[in-house]
Each structure stands twice: as C-alpha cells, then as structure tokens.
C-alpha cells in the first residue's frame with residue numbers, strides 16, 4: 001500500500017492562516033505589527049528566490065518586511081554594523097541573515113550570526129537560543145525547518161511519544177535541533193552521521209526517520225521500516241530544473257506509512273515557521 005503523502009503546501013497554508021490571526025490579534029490588543037528584516041549578501045540565485053518568497057509571505061500574513069541587499073564584497077564589519085542598526089530599531093522584531101554567505105566571509109559566519117540580538121534571532125541560530133532549546137526553556141527561538149517538521153508531525157497526529165526517531169545528519173540548522181525537539185516530545189532519539197556504523201539497521205528501526213544529509217536519494221526503501229513516517233529535509237538540485245530529496249521517494253512511498261515529498265514538502269514549512277518566529281519575537285519583546 002502506498003504511504004500517506006504529507007504535503008508541505010497544505011500544512012504551510014494551515015500555519016500561515018494561524019499566523020495571520022495572531023498578527024491581527026497583536027494589532028488589536030497592542031497596536032503592534034511584527035516586523036522582519038532579511039539581509040542578503042551577494043547574488044546567490046537560490047537565496048534571492050527564498051528571500052523574495054519570505055518578503056511575499058510577510059505581505060500575505062500582514063508582517064512588515066524589509067529586505068536589505070548588500071554587495072558580495074561586504075566585509076564582516078560592515079555586515080555587523082548593519083545588524084547592530086537593526087538590533088536597535090523597535091519596529092524590527094526579527095532579523096535574519098540569509099545563508100550561505102559569500103565565500104570571502106563564510107568563515108566569519110558564527111561572529112556575524114552571534115551579532116544578532118537573541119530576542120530578534122528568528123532563525124534560532126544564536127548560542128543563547130541553541131542553549132534554551134537544549135535545556136527545554138520555551139522562551140527561545142527554534143530554527144524554522146525543524147520547527148516546521150515538528151508542527152507538521154503534530155498536526156498530522158503522528159505519534160512521537162515513545163517513538164524511535166532516527167535523524168540522519170547532524171547539522172546545527174536541522175539535525176541537532178530536530179533531535180532536541182523530538183526528545184522534548186519524549187521520542188527516543190538517535191542521530192546518525194557519516195561515521196555511523198550499521199546505518200541501514202538503525203534507520204530500519206525508526207518509527208520516525210528524518211533525512212537531512214544533503215545527498216540525493218541517500219535513503220533507499222530497504223532502509224525504511226514498513227509503516228514508518230519519513231521526513232525528507234534534503235533539497236538537492238540534480239539538473240537546472242530538477243530538485244530531489246535525500247530519500248528515494250518513488251520506492252520509499254511503497255514502504256513508508258507517511259512521507260514528505262521534495263519539492264512540496266518540509267521546505268515550504270521553513271518560511272511559514274519564519275512567520276511564526278517573527279510573531280513570537282514580537283510577543284517576547286512586548287514582555288521585556
């Protein structure tokens with residue numbers, strides 16, 4: 001039997017509707033419009049598309065949006081000076097630096113992201129927010145992609161409590177925060193990576209399998225337990241107009257119980273959750 005397809009489009013539109021209501025409530029109760037500033041450095045074509053989509057989604061949901069485009073030869077100091085300016089602007093509740101940064105400043109990524117005030121860090125990449133997620137403190141920001149995966153699992157009523165969740169990939173943006181989020185929901189979490197022995201056996205023991213490796217079709221059908229929920233976070237461009245995930249979808253769909261497609265899966269939730277994080281940031285700043 002073929003798996004249930006977890007459509008990112010449907011969940012994203014559900015989450016955006018919820019965000020719209022919260023924006024209206026903030027306006028009515030406190031006369032506040034949440035504001036998001038996105039900084040893009042350089043000319044990466046995919047980044048430009050994502051940033052435009054962020055701007056468009058802000059308009060759709062009722063969030064004030066500013067896109068700040070900086071040239072590819074921007075220095076770390078210039079970028080941090082821009083972030084500082086935004087840190088002090090009251091109408092900007094969320095600040096995001098689009099990744100990847102140009103090669104010349106890639107090594108400075110940590111210093112640049114750490115310059116964002118943790119209360120405005122809508123990506124949830126600042127060490128303060130990483131720490132809050134780690135210790136289960138709920139007044140921090142959660143990275144958008146794993147946050148979207150969790151909300152989708154909850155909305156689809158997939159059981160997490162007591163489930164064995166296996167995450168393949170240990171990035172700071174997806175793998176590690178995904179593990180913390182599922183652990184906080186009482187899953188038994190295994191994080192696998194390139195040095196893991198018996199990867200196939202571990203994956204096959206997963207009730208929830210999250211693929212976040214960045215390698216096309218890395219997870220094959222024989223690595224999936226029949227009936228498991230498979231979340232594919234990979235976005236791999238294998239030809240100019242062809243995107244595929246980390247999971248061999250066509251075969252996996254015959255084994256899994258539920259599965260996300262690529263495109264049209266959790267990627268779409270990333271921007272929906274950015275809206276939610278901007279609203280959460282505005283609420284947190286109200287309370288300060």
Ligand SMILES: Nc1nc2c(c(=O)[nH]1)N[C@@H](CN(C=O)c1ccc(C(=O)N[C@@H](CCC(=O)O)C(=O)O)cc1)CN2
Pocket residue numbers: 008050096097098099100123144145235243262263264265266267268269270271
């Ligand atoms: N500062 C950040 N930079 C980056 C992040 C991030 O969360 N914060 N994530 C990615 C890019 N990204 C958002 O920024 C993003 C990626 C993918 C999608 C998406 O909608 N994917 C679609 C396919 C879109 C396509 O055709 O390319 C899908 O999966 O169906 C949205 C946002 C890296 N940088």
